[in-house]
Amino acid sequence: MPIQLSLLQNILAIQHEKRYSISGVKTMNILIVGGAGYIGSHVAREFLDKGYRVTVFDNLSSGTRENLFNDEKFVYGDILDYTALLRAMREGFDALVHLAAAKAAGESMLKPEKYSYQNISGTINILNAALEAGVKNIVFSSSAAVYGEPQYLPIDEKHPTNPENYYGFTKREIERFLSWYEKLKGVRFAALRYFNAAGYDVKGRITGLEQNPANLLPIIMEVAAGMRRELRIFGDDYDTRDGTCIRDYIHVNDLATGHVAALDYICKNNVSLTVNLGSENGVSVKEMLETARRITGKSIPSEIDRRRAGDPAKLTASSQYAHEVLGWQARYSDVETLIETTWKVYNKRRLFCYCQ
Numbered sequence: 001m002p003i004q005l006s007l008l009q010n011i012l013a014i015q016h017e018k019r020y021s022i023s024g025v026k027t028m029n030i031l032i033v034g035g036a037g038y039i040g041s042h043v044a045r046e047f048l049d050k051g052y053r054v055t056v057f058d059n060l061s062s063g064t065r066e067n068l069f070n071d072e073k074f075v076y077g078d079i080l081d082y083t084a085l086l087r088a089m090r091e092g093f094d095a096l097v098h099l100a101a102a103k104a105a106g107e108s109m110l111k112p113e114k115y116s117y118q119n120i121s122g123t124i125n126i127l128n129a130a131l132e133a134g135v136k137n138i139v140f141s142s143s144a145a146v147y148g149e150p151q152y153l154p155i156d157e158k159h160p161t162n163p164e165n166y167y168g169f170t171k172r173e174i175e176r177f178l179s180w181y182e183k184l185k186g187v188r189f190a191a192l193r194y195f196n197a198a199g200y201d202v203k204g205r206i207t208g209l210e211q212n213p214a215n216l217l218p219i220i221m222e223v224a225a226g227m228r229r230e231l232r233i234f235g236d237d238y239d240t241r242d243g244t245c246i247r248d249y250i251h252v253n254d255l256a257t258g259h260v261a262a263l264d265y266i267c268k269n270n271v272s273l274t275v276n277l278g279s280e281n282g283v284s285v286k287e288m289l290e291t292a293r294r295i296t297g298k299s300i301p302s303e304i305d306r307r308r309a310g311d312p313a314k315l316t317a318s319s320q321y322a323h324e325v326l327g328w329q330a331r332y333s334d335v336e337t338l339i340e341t342t343w344k345v346y347n348k349r350r351l352f353c354y355c356q
């Protein structure tokens, strides 16, 4: 056989092998932007487990190398660097998942510039690079923060969007960009409105800790692990069953299955989707704390502090739409599983530190 022909056949075979699994079914090739972060790594693991080929694009500013897997490809890069994004996307992806964002609601009120750059400018770069590279299926991590102060509960997708903080505003605006890009450029998107993400991989495969966490459960865990002195409870005079705020905590493994189901849905049906992902279960700050004390066996000192600005008393999701269209159900979002899976990670770190 002429050398050139056999070379060509080899190249074609490699291309084929890259795109098709042994069964001959096409395996989707996806780019996960922000896939080294806390939620992103759980999402990446789920796609890998389901047989997708995954490339993670991350600048490791809040994500960590510890959250990367051997069976995925990693590209170090920043979403504010259009050239780097475009180069990565030109590898040829069937879809992208976008989770790269600054996400502390309180901080967004003090540093809106940071949120404008990272969330808005970063996303515009991603959308434009995706269009230029021909990637038309996008899963976007949006937030329940788009709703603002609830007018009724549980919150369904028809609830008006009126963000109370700049972070929520950036997420709502990005949803609007996506809708325009859908109309004008034929992009298909799933905007997933997460409620309060919590917990760690139930199989213990993800262990990267968030640096300077601002959320309730990691803060409770840091106190239990001796990394922080006490939990400050922001207000105990709300109109709730124990005076503290009620939230809908959703396990990250459940969020992750929601991403896979959403991508599958928009690709199969060639439609876009905006959907809540919540557990439909309200848990108060004090309930979270008491359960953490029981599970960890630690006293976890706490102090009542003033209310935090912009905190609604109660937020719970209706996830009926996700049940109906995606057949999605939260499986791991009970308080015990949330705390046990998180404590395993923090406790290991605590024991490791004591051994040093």
Ligand code: UFG
Pocket (backbone or CB within 6 Å): 103, 104, 105, 143, 144, 145, 146, 194, 195, 196, 197, 214, 215, 216, 217, 219, 231, 232, 233, 234, 235, 245, 246, 247, 285, 308, 311, 315
């Ligand atoms: N809380 C405390 N002490 C703390 C931290 C939090 O009492 O040190 C309380 C808050 O006041 C609130 C509850 O714990 O009542 C949950 O607060 P988080 O900061 O963990 O979460 P938020 O509900 O403010 O926001 C989270 C995400 C947002 C997302 C929102 C969706 O951080 O990105 O859930 O519901 F938009």
